[in-house]
Amino acid sequence: MTLTETQQRANEAVDAIARDLIRISKEIHSHPELAWEEHYAYAQLVPFVKEHGFTVTEHAYGMQTAFRGDWGHGPTTIAICAEYDALPEVGHACGHNLIATTGVGSAVALTKALDPSQARIVILGTPAEEGSGGKIRMIDGGCFDDIDVAMMAHPGPVDIDASPMFGVAHVDVEYHGKAVHASVFPEQGLNALDALVTAYQAIAQLRQHIRRDARIHGIIKHGGDAANVVPEYTKGAFYVRALKPWYLEDLKKRVQACFDAGALATGCTVEVDWHADAEYAPMKNNGPMVEIYRRNAESLGRNFFEMKDLTSGSSDMGNVSQVVPSIHPNFGVGAAKFTHSQEFTAVAATEAAHENMISVAKALAMTGVELALDPDLVARAKADFKGTR
Numbered sequence: 086m087t088l089t090e091t092q093q094r095a096n097e098a099v100d101a102i103a104r105d106l107i108r109i110s111k112e113i114h115s116h117p118e119l120a121w122e123e124h125y126a127y128a129q130l131v132p133f134v135k136e137h138g139f140t141v142t143e144h145a146y147g148m149q150t151a152f153r154g155d156w157g158h159g160p161t162t163i164a165i166c167a168e169y170d171a172l173p174e175v176g177h178a179c180g181h182n183l184i185a186t187t188g189v190g191s192a193v194a195l196t197k198a199l200d201p202s203q204a205r206i207v208i209l210g211t212p213a214e215e216g217s218g219g220k221i222r223m224i225d226g227g228c229f230d231d232i233d234v235a236m237m238a239h240p241g242p243v244d245i246d247a248s249p250m251f252g253v254a255h256v257d258v259e260y261h262g263k264a265v266h267a268s269v270f271p272e273q274g275l276n277a278l279d280a281l282v283t284a285y286q287a288i289a290q291l292r293q294h295i296r297r298d299a300r301i302h303g304i305i306k307h308g309g310d311a312a313n314v315v316p317e318y319t320k321g322a323f324y325v326r327a328l329k330p331w332y333l334e335d336l337k338k339r340v341q342a343c344f345d346a347g348a349l350a351t352g353c354t355v356e357v358d359w360h361a362d363a364e365y366a367p368m369k370n371n372g373p374m375v376e377i378y379r380r381n382a383e384s385l386g387r388n389f390f391e392m393k394d395l396t397s398g399s400s401d402m403g404n405v406s407q408v409v410p411s412i413h414p415n416f417g418v419g420a421a422k423f424t425h426s427q428e429f430t431a432v433a434a435t436e437a438a439h440e441n442m443i444s445v446a447k448a449l450a451m452t453g454v455e456l457a458l459d460p461d462l463v464a465r466a467k468a469d470f471k472g473t474r
């Protein structure tokens with residue numbers, strides 16, 4: 086069977102399971118679960134991949150809501166990631182319901198199109214992408230040691246083949262001061278809210294003077310308990326992002342100085358947790374794989390948006406891309422809405438979104454077929470990864 090015939094078979098396999106994929110996507114979308122709590126999504130996905138012949142390691146790598154499914158024994162091992170966590174307040178505003186189903190859909194289609202001797206297909210259920218880095222724990226647990234290449238696709242307003250995603254440090258800051266009556270004995274207090282506001286303002290000033298391939302943003306999570314009590318405890322959460330790892334390190338030091346400034350100015354004490362184990366690396370988009378994915382997607386009628394100005398998020402797929410050749414294309418859901426908004430939540434389970442999801446599952450599966458059947462492509466992907474291409 087030729088490569089094109091095998092790809093055709095993969096596409097037919099996606100069509101054959103399309104109804105199941107749409108049902109699972111809708112189920113996950115209507116039951117939004119936060120990072121590490123994705124039990125409902127897990128219960129939709131694990132039986133589905135088992136039913137289609139994957140040998141599944143449940144609760145993989147020490148995470149209750151992670152899984153790994155293996156199929157086949159061919160020379161190239163292709164991993165496809167499925168995310169399924171949602172956001173506080175706005176639910177599936179990042180459309181991870183569609184990532185889950187493009188992931189399992191393309192992985193299952195590959196098992197129908199290929200012979201088990203032609204490749205190993207690994208479907209990875211990767212929890213807690215929104216800030217906690219499930220994939221980082223999988224990397225640390227050795228998940229990617231036997232994997233040659235990895236793929237996933239993320240929904241958004243338009244198709245982008247190789248979005249330049251930032252590295253990101255997730256930092257929590259806490260101030261401890263001294264509570265006292267805010268009117269009777271204010272001179273006896275140490276104001277932890279003032280400390281946090283001072284830090285926030287210092288960060289806001291810093292933001293005007295950073296490179297354009299970097300971002301800093303954050304919130305006050307706890308600002309005090311009563312207006313007539315000097316706040317003795319406050320908490321903030323910030324993300325520090327940069328495309329260049331060295332600049333991320335530089336910015337982390339400058340943000341730390343802003344936190345210290347709040348403590349110094351107010352006499353409060355400060356505790357900063359940089360969550361080093363959940364720091365996301367920038368995405369290293371693999372050139373040859375991006376090219377093949379784009380060609381396959383275009384053959385299905387998809388159109389790519391050329392990304393001239395840099396605006397970007399981050400993903401723990403960035404960490405995966407630093408250990409194996411990887412791609413993380415974005416795909417449009419048929420509406421010009423932006424992720425992490427209520428509007429995106431509303432469009433992430435429409436008929437148009439699902440039509441796009443099915444077509445992207447096919448594009449991923451077609452790319453998987455090429456990786457499985459063309460050892461030269463895998464060699465080129467690996468050379469590009471090592472920077473020797």
Ligand SMILES: [Zn+2]
Nearest residue numbers: 179215424425
């Ligand atoms: Zn997101």
Ligand SMILES: [Zn+2]
Nearest residue numbers: 179181214239
């Ligand atoms: Zn996302």
